[in-house]
Amino acid sequence: MNRLPRPTAKPAARRQSANLSTRRRMLLVIGVLGVASIGLVARAFDLQVVRKQFYQDQGDARFLREVPIAVSRGTIYDRNGEPLAVSTPMVSITVVPSEVLANADRIPALAQALGTSPDELKNYLEQRADREFAYLRRQMSPDAAQAVLALGVPGVNGQREYKRYYPSGEVTAHVLGFTNIDDHGQEGLELAFDNWLSGKPGAKRVIRDRMGHIVEDVEQVRAPQPGQNLTLSIDRRIQFLAYSELKKQLDDLNADSGEMVIMDVHTGEILAMVSLPTYNPNVVTGSAPAQRRNRAVTDVVEPGSTMKTFTMAAGLSSGKYTPTAPMIDTGNGHWYFMGKDIRDVESGGNGNLTPTGVLTKSSNIGAAKIALSLDSKFLYDTYRAFGFGESTGSGFPGESAGYLKPSHGWRPIEKATMGYGYGLNVTPLQLAVAYATLANNGMRHTPTFIKGGADTGTQIVSTTIARELVDMLETVTAPGGSATRAQIANYIVAGKTGTAHLASAGGYAKNNYNSLFAGIVPATNPRLVGVVVINNPKSSIYYGGLVSAPVFQRVMTGALRLLDVPPDNIGRWYAGGPLQAGGGLAGTAQSQDAKDDQSAAEAVDP
Known part of the structure; x- marks a missing residue:
């Protein structure tokens, strides 16, 4: 039996269901789009209004940079306007490591321009890949730096800087010192006057492109203030003379080191200061610390017989002594005091000497007896008044104060x-x-x-006593004195030799000495003072009169000529003739130089 097919849904109902589904989908899409639009509007409002400044700052941070404006360090001149230290413009190569690494194919060319290997350069950059700034080379010459920048490697830029240059090199090294790679003083006057010389770098805002190149200067944030110039009391010509003569003497005698200081007596201005061994401040790398030490200011010596002048100053100031009285018995050259043999070198001794004779013959015995006759506190105060045991106040970095034991602790032998x-x-x-x-x-x-x-100065002793002492010191360089080799043609020289044993473990070294000479010229109208110290000359010649006095003579001869100082000894030897050791005039008899100089040597039983 055939069955009839089941009836299907009505076409109208199906169409109604389809329309409803489409409408729902459209509403959903519209809703989603609406929500999205609201979100976009809200986001835009947030970006453009609420957080506008934040994102503006972030954008500026990526393209707007504040960069320093380098300033030149002040020039240092000598007293005559000759440059001693100048700053020359240089260029440092900087880099954004990540940008160079992103262009690795450019590294070989960059390495060649920098004078290094590609592997070393790549390793250097990889170690700093997380940085936004690094130096590739500091202080390149402008031409060499331009060759690097001309490669156009992304992230590689140039930064202007200055480098210090010292035209006189090692001649003025210890006075000037040097600066580091950032142009800040490290030693000497460069350090002492760093704030004055440095100035203040400026700053400006610039826009950089994605490769790090400056494309626009936006504004100046801070105006640069160049360093101020400095004019020193140093005379470069006299400085060179002192350096040359001292170096020659050290080389000839194979001495360990040496120093010379020259001052204008009326102002306290230092015209020259030399310390050897020295170094080249233009190439400091490789120099030893001992070479960079300004020994004229930082190192100390026992002054030896140069100190007798100030013992005599105390004697004259006390009223117990005059240049000619009382007579002092130095005997046969040996005086045993508290178990020590204080002795003079003069064969057979000097017998009776005037106070002037004590200086002329450089008698240890005479100086010791004068010191012992004075009140300890008075003697200490006199030494201190002349500046011993305290800093001179020069302001030089690392200056030593020396050592002077307080008088309340002096034992008699120490005082002597x-x-x-x-x-x-x-x-x-x-x-x-x-x-x-x-x-x-x-x-x-x-x-x-x-x-x-x-x-303005401070009066230490009376004018009368000071003049008497200078007159007494004239006899030291006159015939019969201990420093005839300090004589300068047409000028009267006053001075004092010194030959001091070097201190060593347990006492004093018997065959190692410091040789000194301190001189004043012209003696009748003083203008210059010079001090020469030569440390441990390794030769048979070591007395101050033989070793240091000739350096004084050669340097001061040139200095007097350069400064056009009028002579004070034309056509005569000394006004009135020099005083003999016993107080009379020396007459015409002269000892041999070697004997004169030998009489200056200090003898001490450690």
Whole structure:
């Protein structure tokens, strides 16, 4: 039996169901689109209004940069306007490591321009890949830097800087010092006057492109303030003379080191200061610390017989002594005091000497007896007044104060030996200041490295006593004195030799010495003081009169000529003739130079 087919849904119902489904889908799509639109509008509002400043700052941070404006360090001149330290423009190569690494194919060319290997350069960049800034090379010459920048390697840029240059090289090294790669003073006057010379770098905002290149200067944030210039009291010509003559003497005698200081007695201005061994401040790398030390200011020596001058100053100031009285018995050259043999070198001794004769013959015995006859506190105060045991106040970095033991702790033997220069320490600069005080009629000035930087001064001893001491010191360089090799043609020289045993473990070395000479010229109208110290000359010649006095003579001869100082000894030897050791005139008899100089040597039983 055939069955009839079942009836299907009506066409109208099917169409109605389809329309409803389509409508729902459209509403869903519209709703989604509406929500999305609202979200976009909200996001846009957030970006453009709510957080506009934040994203602006973020964008500026990626393209707007604040970069420094380099300033030139002030120039240092000598007293005559000759440049001693100048700054020259250089270019440092900087890099964004990630950008260079992203262009690895450019690394070989960049490495070649920088003078390194590709592997070393790549390793350097990889170690700094997370940085936005690094130096590739500091302070390249502008031409060499331009060759690197011309490659156009992404992320590689140039930055202007300055490098210090010292035209006089090692001649002025210890006075000037040097700067580091960031142009800040590290030693010497470069350090002492760093704030004055450095200036203040400026700053500007710039826009950089994606390769790091500056495409626009936006504004100046801070104006640059270049460093201020500095004019020193140093005379480059005299400095060179002192350097040349001292170096020659050290080489000839195979000495360990040496120093020389030259001062203007009326102002305290330092005209020259040399310390050897030295170094080249233009290439500091590789120099030893001992080479870079300014020994004229930082190192101390026992002054030996150069100290007798100030023992005598105390004697004259006390009223117990005059240049000619009382007579002092130095006997046969040996005086046993508290178990020590204080002795003079003169064969057979010097017998009776005037106070002037004590200086002329450089008698240890005479100086010791004068010191012992004075009140300890008075003697200490006199030494201190001349600047011993305290900094000179020059302001030089690392200056030593020396050593002067307080008088309340002096034992008699210490007081005696201090009278002729043992048991205390001084710097060459301190010694120069003390002699300049005498030369300036007893007025002490604080030493200065700045032209025109003199202070008003302090009166230490009376003008009369200062003049008497200078007159007494004239006999030291006259015939019969201990420093005839310090004589300068047409000028009268006043001065004092010193030959001090070097201190060593357990006492003093018997065959190692410091040789000193301190001199004033012209003696009748003093203008210059010079101090020469030569440390441990390794030869049979070591007395101050033989070793240091000739350096003084050669340097000061040139200095007097350069400064056009009028002579004071034309057509005569000394006004009135030099005083003999016994107080009379020397007459015409002259000892041989070797004997004269030998009489200056200090003898001490450690």
